[in-house]
Amino acid sequence: MIHLPLLPVLVPLVAAILQLALHRAGPGLARGLGLASVALLALASALLLRATGDGGVIPVQLGNWPAPFGITFVADRLAATMVAVTTAVAIPALLAATDGTDRMGRHFHPFFQLQLAGLNGAFLTGDLFNLFVFFEVLLIASYGLLAHGGGPARARTGLHYVALNLAGSILFLFALGLLYGTLGTLNLADVAGRLATVPEADQPLVRTALALMLGVFAFKAAILPLGFWLPHAYAAASAPVAALYAVLTKVGIYAMLRLSATALAGTPWTADLLAPWLMPAALGTVVVATLGVLAARRLGPMVAHLLLLSTGMLAVGVAVGGPAMLAALLYYLPHTTLVSAALFLLVGRIVAWRGEAADRIEHGPRPPGAGWLAAAFLALAIAVTGLPPLSGFLGKVMMLAAAPATPTGYVIWGSFILSGFVGALAMARAASVLFWEPVGPLREAPPGPAGRARADLALALSLAFVPLLVLGAAPLSAHAQATAEQIAARRPYLEAVLPDGSAPVARERRP
Amino acid sequence: MELIVSAGIGALVATGIYLILRERSFSVVLGLTLLSYAANLFIFAGGRLSAEAPPLVLDAVAAGTALAADPLPQALVLTAIVISFGMTAFLVAFALRTLAETGGDHVDGGDGEGRR
Numbered sequence: 183m184i185h186l187p188l189l190p191v192l193v194p195l196v197a198a199i200l201q202l203a204l205h206r207a208g209p210g211l212a213r214g215l216g217l218a219s220v221a222l223l224a225l226a227s228a229l230l231l232r233a234t235g236d237g238g239v240i241p242v243q244l245g246n247w248p249a250p251f252g253i254t255f256v257a258d259r260l261a262a263t264m265v266a267v268t269t270a271v272a273i274p275a276l277l278a279a280t281d282g283t284d285r286m287g288r289h290f291h292p293f294f295q296l297q298l299a300g301l302n303g304a305f306l307t308g309d310l311f312n313l314f315v316f317f318e319v320l321l322i323a324s325y326g327l328l329a330h331g332g333g334p335a336r337a338r339t340g341l342h343y344v345a346l347n348l349a350g351s352i353l354f355l356f357a358l359g360l361l362y363g364t365l366g367t368l369n370l371a372d373v374a375g376r377l378a379t380v381p382e383a384d385q386p387l388v389r390t391a392l393a394l395m396l397g398v399f400a401f402k403a404a405i406l407p408l409g410f411w412l413p414h415a416y417a418a419a420s421a422p423v424a425a426l427y428a429v430l431t432k433v434g435i436y437a438m439l440r441l442s443a444t445a446l447a448g449t450p451w452t453a454d455l456l457a458p459w460l461m462p463a464a465l466g467t468v469v470v471a472t473l474g475v476l477a478a479r480r481l482g483p484m485v486a487h488l489l490l491l492s493t494g495m496l497a498v499g500v501a502v503g504g505p506a507m508l509a510a511l512l513y514y515l516p517h518t519t520l521v522s523a524a525l526f527l528l529v530g531r532i533v534a535w536r537g538e539a540a541d542r543i544e545h546g547p548r549p550p551g552a553g554w555l556a557a558a559f560l561a562l563a564i565a566v567t568g569l570p571p572l573s574g575f576l577g578k579v580m581m582l583a584a585a586p587a588t589p590t591g592y593v594i595w596g597s598f599i600l601s602g603f604v605g606a607l608a609m610a611r612a613a614s615v616l617f618w619e620p621v622g623p624l625r626e627a628p629p630g631p632a633g634r635a636r637a638d639l640a641l642a643l644s645l646a647f648v649p650l651l652v653l654g655a656a657p658l659s660a661h662a663q664a665t666a667e668q669i670a671a672r673r674p675y676l677e678a679v680l681p682d683g684s685a686p687v688a689r690e691r692r693p
Numbered sequence: 694m695e696l697i698v699s700a701g702i703g704a705l706v707a708t709g710i711y712l713i714l715r716e717r718s719f720s721v722v723l724g725l726t727l728l729s730y731a732a733n734l735f736i737f738a739g740g741r742l743s744a745e746a747p748p749l750v751l752d753a754v755a756a757g758t759a760l761a762a763d764p765l766p767q768a769l770v771l772t773a774i775v776i777s778f779g780m781t782a783f784l785v786a787f788a789l790r791t792l793a794e795t796g797g798d799h800v801d802g803g804d805g806e807g808r809r
Contacts, residue, residue, distance in 0.1 A: 311769055318776045325783060329790070337787075337794040338802040341718060344784055345800075348725050349713065351780070355732035355773055362766060363739030 186233055187242050187257035189226040190265045190302035194219050198295035205289070212291040213280050219295055220273050223302075227266040234262040235661075237668060239678035241308065249680045250372040256308035256679055259665040260512070264305040264436055267516045268429050270647060271523045272298055278527050278640035279422035281633035286331040286420070293330070297323035297426060304433050308679055310361065310368040310395070313437065314354050317402070321347050324430060327423040328415060339418040346401075346411050354398045360391035371679035374445040374672070377452055385451055392446065392455055396438060403434025404490055405497050406466040412490055413474060417482030417541075421530020424482075425523035425644070431493045432519055439500050439508075443669045444676070460501040461590060465597055467494030472601040475608045481529045481541040481616075484608060488525065488566055491601055492518035498594055499581055507584040508666035513659045514577035517651050521565045521574065524644035528558055531637050532616065543612045548620035551638070556617040558645055563609035565648050568602040573651035578602065580659065694742050698734065705731035718788040718798045725784065729777035733770050740766030 197219035201212045233240060234257055242255040276294060284290040300320025307313050325347075329340045362368055364387045365376045380388055397408075404412040412431070416424050438456065446452040471494055474487035496518070499511035533541045535549035549555060561572070568574035578598060585591040651658065668674055705727050712724025746762040788798065795802035 311772070315772065315776070318780070322780065322783060325787070329787065332794070334794045334802060337791040341787055341791045341800065341802075344780075344787055345713070345721055345725065348777075348780055348784065349728065352725070352728045352732045352777075355729075356735055358769070359732065359736035359739040359766070362736070362769065363741075366763075368769075 184240075185242055186226070186229055187240055187255045187261075187306050190223060190230065190269075190306065191255075191299050193222045193226060194295040194298040194302070198292040198299065201292045201295065202289070205292075209285060209291075213284065216276055216291045216295060217280075220269065220276055220298075223265075223269045223298065224273065227262070227269045230257055230262040231266055233257070234259050237664065237674065239668075239674045241678045250367050250369045253312060254308035254369055254371075254679055255306050256371075256675065257306055258675055258678075259661070259668050260436070260440070261305045263512065263516065263661070263665060264432070265302050267432070267519050268298065268301050268305070270516075270520060271426060271429050271644075274527060274640040274644035275422040275425040275523060277643060278425065278530065278637055279420075281637040281640075283331070283420050283422055283530075287329075289326065290330055293323045293326040294426070296320075297327060301429055301433065305436060308370050310370055310373065311358055314351070314358060317354070317433075318351060320430070320433070321351070324427065327426070328419050330423060331420050336418045339414045342411055343415045350398050350401045353394055353401075357391045357394035357398065360387060360394070364388050364391065369679070370440070370444055371676045374448050374676055375680065377445060377449045389452065389455060392441070392452060395441065396456055396460075399434045399437040399441070400460070400463065400497075401434070403431050403438065403493055403497060404467075405434075405460070405494070406463045406470060409467060409470075409490060409493075413478075413483045413486040416486035416489065416526075417480065421526055421533070422640075424486075424526040424530070428489060428519050428522040428526065431489065432496070432515060435493065435496045435500060435515070438497075439511075439669070442500065442503075443508075444672060447670075447672065457501045457503060460497060464494050464497035464501055465593060467491075467497060468597045468601055472597075472604050475601075476604050478608070479543055481532065481543060481612065484543070484612060485522065485525045485529055488605060489518075489522045491605065492522060492566075495578075495581065495598065495601075499584075502584065502586065502594075504584070505663075505666045505670045507581065508669060509659065509663040510577065510580035510584045512662035512665050513580055513655075516658070517565070517573040517577050520644065520647040520651070521562060524558075524641065524648070525562050525566060527637075527641050527644055528555065528562060531555065531641055534637070543615050545615065545619050545621045548617070550634070552617055552620075554638075556613065558641060559609075559613050559617070561645065561648055563606065563613065565651075567605035567609060568598075569606060571652065572648060573655065574602075576652070576655055576659075698738050698742060702731045702734050702738070705734070716800055718791065718800050721800060722781065722784050722788060726777075726781050729773075729781070733773050733777070736766050736770045736773060740764075 197215050201215050204211055239256060239258040243249060244253040297320050300316050300323055303316035304313055304320060307316055325344050328343055329336050358368060364384050365373055367373055367376060401408040416427055419427060442456045446455055468491060471487045471491035475484055478484035478487055496511055496515055499507050529541060532549055532555060536546045565572040565574045568578040582595055582598060585594045709724045709728035709731060712720045740763040743762060746760050750761060792798050
């Protein structure tokens with residue numbers, strides 16, 4: 183199956199088209215198509231993980247055009263892992279949306295599938311312009327999803343989110359234009375090869391282009407000075423959408439990691455482009471997000487700040503670099519994405535039955551089934567703040583063990599441990615108010631018993647990953663180790679996309 | 694030629710940045726549109742500014758005696774134009790919806806004077 187890497191993009195794309203074409207057939211069909219699509223995606227991700235598991239890098243040259251000229255898709259361990267994580271988040275999120283959230287507005291399901299297509303495409307593409315296109319696909323879907331359900335809060339934050347992301351896209355375009363103008367290629371592997379041959383006079387231009395691009399990725403990942411949009415946008419989105427958004431920031435982290443490991447690490451004058459400024463920005467993100475968790479008066483912004491905190495920690499990992507830290511990061515990334523998504527689903531489940539109190543951390547009616555919700559809250563709080571015995575603890579220990587023994591390393595230790603402590607404090611405070619001090623009568627569930635059962639099923643499904651991440655820690659961290667080694671080696675990726683036989687074509691066409 | 698194009702792009706960017714920092718969403722939409730024009734022109738210029746260069750490989754180009762125009766930036770810019778056009782249309786629709794939901798076209802909703 184040589185076209186396997188295309189499947190994670192094509193399946194949701196076809197599903198979205200079918201849902202749009204058949205939207206008159208009723209919402210049931212759209213739901214069915216959506217669930218069938220994510221089930222197929224689960225199969226495709228499993229196949230992709232197996233196909234890349236032996237260390238192979240699978241390139242797909244669309245239309246059989248050779249690499250620097252055609253459109254290239256590349257599946258390696260990292261891309262397969264990211265696709266699998268996306269699918270693992272999408273299944274419970276879509277299931278949770280079928281509790282009635284998907285009927286609060288029009289075209290929820292096509293947007294959801296397009297978002298998946300954009301995410302998977304961004305992970306699998308081997309071309310920087312294609313990365314831009316897939317960013318736009320996932321962004322336009324995310325605009326629609328954010329506004330889903332309506333209301334002034336969503337309209338207001340939605341406008342900010344759209345305007346900021348459009349500005350980011352325009353910066354990305356400038357970076358692409360500059361990079362193409364100087365290197366004459368946008369294929370990532372070809373860019374990596376060409377960086378070595380750039381004449382000294384052109385190096386500042388290329389550095390500018392790459393720095394602009396990294397800045398755009400940092401904006402997508404919501405790293406410090408560019409991250410203040412995230413808590414508002416994520417807190418305003420409906421629960422299933424926010425759960426899917428947990429993957430969205432990881433696209434920025436992934437793109438930074440891919441660009442720096444594949445292209446920037448190869449030449450000395452680009453190798454220092456990322457780490458020097460990413461480290462303080464990432465540590466700042468950790469600090470600000472920690473304060474945000476403590477200051478949040480509503481559950482939505484609190485969880486959004488927890489997500490921001492984990493993104494900051496991942497960015498610290500990218501800034502440190504090196505196989506050991508990357509291995510730790512690649513174990514921590516699936517954990518934090520899955521746990522954040524589960525937290526968003528849990529918040530949605532709690533909020534739906536609290537009436538006027540909504541997600542404010544104050545006394546309100548106890549939601550039905552509070553016992554199991556409280557247990558879920560406890561498990562997720564332990565996982566997200568990195569307390570033993572769950573996967574957050576393992577991931578944090580791996581990252582701290584890989585931190586360098588320098589003053590920066592000590593700052594990393596201090597900020598990670600303090601942020602975990604503060605997070606635990608905030609979660610404990612929120613839980614004691616929510617679950618132990620209920621006032622007022624129970625409110626009857628508005629979405630009906632079927633909706634509640636589906637929301638609970640989705641939550642249980644996303645919670646099931648928490649013990650799996652601990653029980654499967656050994657194979658998962660071995661996989662993360664192998665992935666990190668593959669990224670750090672660089673050669674497998676470059677040689678798979680541009681085999682040695684293909685002679686570099688002269689593209690120097692300066693008038 | 695280079696000077697005119699670069700000055701034009703610079704003017705578009707400057708105007709665009711000024712406009713996206715305004716408080717009315719209409720100005721922000723216009724500013725983003727101007728910025729995307731600037732980005733499109735910039736990509737276009739990335740293919741080198743030349744006149745009368747053939748876009749296809751002819752004998753003279755293959756022999757190295759003539760320069761070929763680079764068709765790829767035009768393809769890139771076409772994609773970028775389509776995307777930015779779609780995004781702008783979406784943003785206008787979104788701004789109109791914000792106007793309907795919050796009762797004003799201030800970027801923070803409402804009339805920008807505390808009423809939301």
